[in-house]
Amino acid sequence: MAKIIVVTSGKGGVGKTTTSAAIGTGLALRGFKTVVIDFDVGLRNLDLIMGCERRVVYDFVNVINKEANLNQALIKDKRTPGLYILPASQTRDKDALTMEGVQTVLDNLAKDFEYIICDSPAGIEQGAQMALYFADEAIVVTNPEVSSVRDSDRILGILQSKSLKAEQGGTVKEHLLLTRYNPERVAAAEMLSVADVEDILAVPLLGVIPESDAVLKASNQGAPVILDHESEAGQAYLDAVSRLLGEEVEHRFLEVQKKGFLKRLLGGKK
Amino acid sequence: MTDVCFQMKGTAVTAVVMDLYNYSSGVFYEQLKQKIDTAPHFFNASPLVLNLSSYDGLLQSEHLSQVVASCRELGLQPMACKAAPEHLLGAIKKLGMACLPASNARTTKIEAEPVAQVESPRATKIITRPIRSGQQVYAEGSDLILMAAVSEGAEVLADGHIHVYGPLRGRALAGVKGDTDARIFCRQMEAELVSIAGYFILNDKLREQCWKQPAQVYLEGESIQVAAL
Numbered sequence: 383m384a385k386i387i388v389v390t391s392g393k394g395g396v397g398k399t400t401t402s403a404a405i406g407t408g409l410a411l412r413g414f415k416t417v418v419i420d421f422d423v424g425l426r427n428l429d430l431i432m433g434c435e436r437r438v439v440y441d442f443v444n445v446i447n448k449e450a451n452l453n454q455a456l457i458k459d460k461r462t463p464g465l466y467i468l469p470a471s472q473t474r475d476k477d478a479l480t481m482e483g484v485q486t487v488l489d490n491l492a493k494d495f496e497y498i499i500c501d502s503p504a505g506i507e508q509g510a511q512m513a514l515y516f517a518d519e520a521i522v523v524t525n526p527e528v529s530s531v532r533d534s535d536r537i538l539g540i541l542q543s544k545s546l547k548a549e550q551g552g553t554v555k556e557h558l559l560l561t562r563y564n565p566e567r568v569a570a571a572e573m574l575s576v577a578d579v580e581d582i583l584a585v586p587l588l589g590v591i592p593e594s595d596a597v598l599k600a601s602n603q604g605a606p607v608i609l610d611h612e613s614e615a616g617q618a619y620l621d622a623v624s625r626l627l628g629e630e631v632e633h634r635f636l637e638v639q640k641k642g643f644l645k646r647l648l649g650g651k652k
Numbered sequence: 653m654t655d656v657c658f659q660m661k662g663t664a665v666t667a668v669v670m671d672l673y674n675y676s677s678g679v680f681y682e683q684l685k686q687k688i689d690t691a692p693h694f695f696n697a698s699p700l701v702l703n704l705s706s707y708d709g710l711l712q713s714e715h716l717s718q719v720v721a722s723c724r725e726l727g728l729q730p731m732a733c734k735a736a737p738e739h740l741l742g743a744i745k746k747l748g749m750a751c752l753p754a755s756n757a758r759t760t761k762i763e764a765e766p767v768a769q770v771e772s773p774r775a776t777k778i779i780t781r782p783i784r785s786g787q788q789v790y791a792e793g794s795d796l797i798l799m800a801a802v803s804e805g806a807e808v809l810a811d812g813h814i815h816v817y818g819p820l821r822g823r824a825l826a827g828v829k830g831d832t833d834a835r836i837f838c839r840q841m842e843a844e845l846v847s848i849a850g851y852f853i854l855n856d857k858l859r860e861q862c863w864k865q866p867a868q869v870y871l872e873g874e875s876i877q878v879a880a881l
């Protein structure tokens with residue numbers, strides 16, 4: 383049975399698409415056949431971050447409207463075996479996705495894939511609700527600031543009241559992913575700490591992804607940051623994937639780096 | 653064999669108690685009207701017990717009739733007088749009301765009253781999941797027990813008491829149908845607002861006492877009290 387995981391946040395620009403690309407790639411690297419679906423109709427970002435924008439011919443909406451079949455629309459990732467992308471369309475309006483259409487596509491994907499990652503659009507309205515409706519699990523992406531945490535709280539409420547799982551009396555499994563974490567700014571009390579966010583949201587912590595220039599570099603190159611093993615962000619995403627698979631891994635990159643002798647000698651890398 | 657016509661049961665009735673201090677006709681009516689206008693929902697058809705123990709001087713029986721008439725006109729249901737002096741007993745009977753002794757004899761006597769409204773047993777509502785921002789939970793006709801957090805931006809309401817075992821960061825309103833005996837109990841007080849029977853206080857006031865501590869909230873007269881647990 384395929385597991386459907388939605389990557390959601392409420393607030394925009396917190397790192398959902400970056401996370402969807404990284405986690406999807408990470409699961410495929412671990413040998414699971416994985417598809418990442420871009421639910422952000424009208425914006426289309428995932429294919430850019432995954433570096434496959436030039437290979438988009440048909441998209442999610444074409445499949446729903448039966449203008450193309452699933453195999454025509456699915457893009458096979460060039461770098462990572464077992465990884466596929468179902469892109470969003472750039473031109474259509476937000477109402478192009480229908481509940482029945484989404485369900486049919488997910489049902490068909492579930493026959494073939496082990497993980498289905500749904501990259502949600504921002505907000506808590508229809509688009510975001512569509513992306514989370516069929517989810518078994520949710521990765522709630524949060525930045526360490528009050529407005530982002532509040533939005534995550536709202537989306538958690540929607541998750542447990544307006545998803546299919548909730549309607550059937552069950553629960554969607556929750557994971558908290560804190561991204562763009564900057565220990566210096568936490569120490570300076572300019573940002574909430576991991577403990578603050580955990581205290582407010584009370585959701586198990588899947589990972590903490592540090593703020594890192596490697597993320598921008600990766601998305602400019604169209605290669606998910608998890609492939610950059612040198613970067614802290616890449617390593618933190620690898621850890622998060624391990625935790626998602628049930629492994630116990632200690633959290634890293636939470637403290638301000640004391641620049642040691644060797645680090646200084648080598649110039650230290652971000 | 654004849655069928656049993658009735659069964660006697662003990663019960664407690666929620667009623668408003670009016671402590672009458674003094675009386676002058678126009679003034680009483682105006683003040684009562686003003687009071688009711690502050691919470692019409694709460695007072696509507698509420699059973700009323702008139703407590704005369706604090707009355708200053710001697711209440712004349714015609715004034716008592718006027719008090720009762722005003723109460724009835726304004727939608728209350730006066731059902732008994734408490735601590736009535738000897739000379740009023742006849743008048744009270746004529747008004748179709750019962751006499752209650754002065755001290756706290758509530759357990760022994762109330763069952764004998766003409767019961768205006770019998771409460772059914774409350775089935776407490778228990779919720780184990782957190783109540784998140786934007787969500788609302790209402791326990792109608794019952795108490796509400798919340799096992800996890802109530803987030804900022806969430807709202808929990810009950811006709812009865814509210815118990816919160818996680819942090820209370822949102823809004824909690826107990827006794828929303830006017831039960832002034834309703835209370836709020838929480839393990840960690842960080843609420844945006846707490847309210848009992850329509851009276852409320854806000855976050856700024858709450859920060860002065862028991863902030864982030866175990867606390868209970870109850871009504872004393874018209875004033876919301878917060879006390880450590």
Ligand SMILES: Nc1ncnc2c1ncn2[C@@H]1O[C@H](COP(=O)(O)OP(=O)(O)OP(=O)(O)O)[C@@H](O)[C@H]1O
Binds near residue numbers: 394502503592594615
């Ligand atoms: N760990 C990080 N360190 C530094 N920059 C980051 C990090 N994560 C994300 N970003 C940057 O934040 C911006 C938003 O990221 P992303 O597009 O993944 O967010 P999103 O939640 O999908 O946004 P939207 O709500 O618009 O879909 C991008 O410029 C990305 O490079």
Ligand SMILES: [Mg+2]
Binds near residue numbers: 398399422427
């Ligand atoms: Mg995005």
